[in-house]
Amino acid sequence: MDFSDVSLVALRVFREVAERGTFTAAAAALGYTQSAVSRQIAALERAAGSKLLERRREGVALTAAGQVVLRNAAAVLDRIDATARELAGLPAEGGTVRLGWYPSAGAALLPRAVGALRRTHPAVTVTTREGTTPTLVRALRAGTIDLALIASAPPFRPPDSETPALKLETLSERSLCVAVPAGHPLAAGDSVDVADLRGQRWISGPASSNEVWLGVWPGLDERPVIAHTARDWLAKLQLVATGAGLTTIAATMTPVVPAGVRVVTVRGGPQELRRTILARLPGPVPEPVRLLADALRTAAVDLGRPSPIG
Template identity: 55%
Template sequence: MDISSTGLRVLRQIAESGSFTAAATRLGYTQSAVSRQAASLERSAGAALFERRPDGVRLTPAGLTLLRHARTILDCLTAAERDLVGTAPRTEPVRLGLFLSAGAALLPPALARLAVTDPHITLRTTEGTTPSLIRALRAGSIDLAVLTSRPPHRPLDGESPRLHVETVADTELVVAVPSTGEFAGRTVVHIDELVDAPWIATPATNAEPLLGVWPGLPGRPDIVHRARDWLTKLQLVAGGFGVTTVPSRLSPVLPPGVSLLHVEGAPPEIRRVLVARLPGRPTPAITSVTRAITSTT
């Protein structure tokens, strides 16, 4: 089987990105170049490695098998390059991915703890959605991921072997509202009062649900602003331009002018924060980072 390191990098990026187009963008290639690499990989492997689906591209069982070996080969090549140029790291690097609202509440205290307990660890972080971070874990692009799930908390994906998962905390979903106006001075709101509210939401995709609107809200929500960035969403709330949902753990980092309300008249919405990694024995550095994250609550 004749497979180049470039082909293995393309395989890993397709697994992480979930599409040929996104992989091409991340690698700086054209889509046709990525498609040619994918076809070459399948010819060399003698098996179908990619499953084209309406919501993107997923690896077949054969593709996942090759990906497992690709992670090892590419890590070895990176280590060899460092050794050859004399740049072997003096610290232990750990690559951490976090879902979009986790960084503000979890990352600073985790970094502060690591600076005291494990100053030799270099933590590099990236943000993403839970599905994209799961793909990055499987692809070997990150070592750990802070993810979120909602009841009934099924396995994070259907691939095998299952990811190793630890629970960080359960947190209640609440509604962020302007501190002035009709909700001023309140701590609770009835679900019926939110039916006609102007909502600020993250755009939905095939892989991601609509975020920012109360789940199960009766009727069609009036979404007046769409934004992925949490700072943008909360500043819009502070300015009186709408309301949005947030996990209650964000309360310590809210900007001035934003209040949080618990919702009555509807079942409570609980979100679980998880830290996940590939199965197997973790390195001491990964164990230390996991401990720093789970100790922040």
Template identity: 55%
Template sequence: MELTLVGLRVLRETAERGTFTAGAQALGYTQSAVSRQVAALERAVGTPVFERRPDGLRLTRAGRVLLRRARTALDELDLAAREIDDRQGSRRARIGVVPSAGIALLPRVLAVLARTTPELEVSSRVATTPALVRAVRAGTLDLAVVTSRPPHRPLDPESPALVVETLGESGLLVAVALDGPLGERNALTVDDLAGHPWIATPSRSDEPQLGVWPSLPGRPRVLHTAADWATKLALVAAGAGLTTVTPLIVPALPAGVRALPVLDGPAEVRRSVAVRLPDADLHPGLVEAFVEVLDDPASATGP
């Protein structure tokens, strides 16, 4: 078996991102170069490492075994490079969060880490839950904080099982314009939501559409879709529609927007969870920083 470092890096990046195209973009390669590297890997191990599917790539059993070993080897080489670069006295943490945490939670967590563990070099990434889980599995993130909804199924089917630690739970809210028809309310009912237009996140094959109240009867009237929170909340402020938010978003609500609970119907609870590999060597202050910020009552209050 003859494996190359380039091939192992291609395996890791492609496994994380789920397609040859995305893996090539991350590495700065052409898609054909990535395909050739994967083909060479598969010749070396004598079996496919990826299962080609309509919705993207999935690691085969051989691919999972190879990725696990490749991740260890690449991490050790990265560590050696840092030591040679006279940075052996520092530690690094690579964290990822979903967009709802990125807009308000992540800056506060980074501030806590800067205060409590100034020796820790932190890099971060904001992405969807499926993308973050793939990154943790591939070893390019040490920790991801994502949102889980009932019935809280496993985040992926691969083994070993990811370590999932609950950081907190909160109810889903609806963001409304202060000068709109619901702006004077302190709480809402499902009937109050009927007939209003909605602002949603574009739907994806690996993640359901977000932004519409889950138990809303009938077909929702989605007039606007946006992937980023700044656009969604600006549209709410302009009176273009409603969107759902978690309490994590509340400290970052712009002027003219408030978040209200919905009192009736099924409870819509969202759970913030930290995800890592079983053998992840985490700095002890990393999870504690997220817990400290999530425990702050200011993260659950708003205008």
């Protein structure tokens, strides 16, 4: 085992592969060819004297040795980046916290927390990025974000099985609701029966091979009719306002629904709950990270206060 000749390029490539989950995605993000990424990983594995990645059909997974290398590579790269910033006269990285968030968190929770922190601690810099829960978990492991807002649905399993286990804190647990056009027959009351959702047109996020249609009521006993697909939840709600269809929505998003949209609860069938979870790696918590975590907790409590649905 000899790491004396390991390059920073190899470490950055390794971190990117670990975060993106595939050689192809890492190559695209870095602007490299896939073969160049493969060569860097092979060189790193030779230096480590051990396999660092397990190649699987759906992508790659870190081996136990890979987890050790990733943890230390992230620390090295963070120090190098901090040094470059200091030499360039930029603000110290110690005043910055990097947050990842799942899409619907950007509608209400994220801006409320970031806005509050800017008012109370303007010296703290927050950078954010949107991603799916699996993507954000990999980014935490890779050390490219400090905190992650992730979504969880029953049976509320841990987001991954890697070690060490992530520190998870439930910020909110609310019922899933349905957003309907204000002029729709289902908008007449505050709740609808699950049977009334059959045959409706839905506005959903694009599904992949391992994802459900995000925006369609779970457990429908029919193939849903997808009228529109959109990743942005506010775009979905604007489409609902035009009468284009229905979409699911977390109860915490009720304060930001546009005019022309009614939010109703659903009766019957299994109770559909959704958790917003704050995740981080175990270990000491830097002050900027602690301050942002506190702001997110407060914002989640504020959004969870009872408010009229409609």
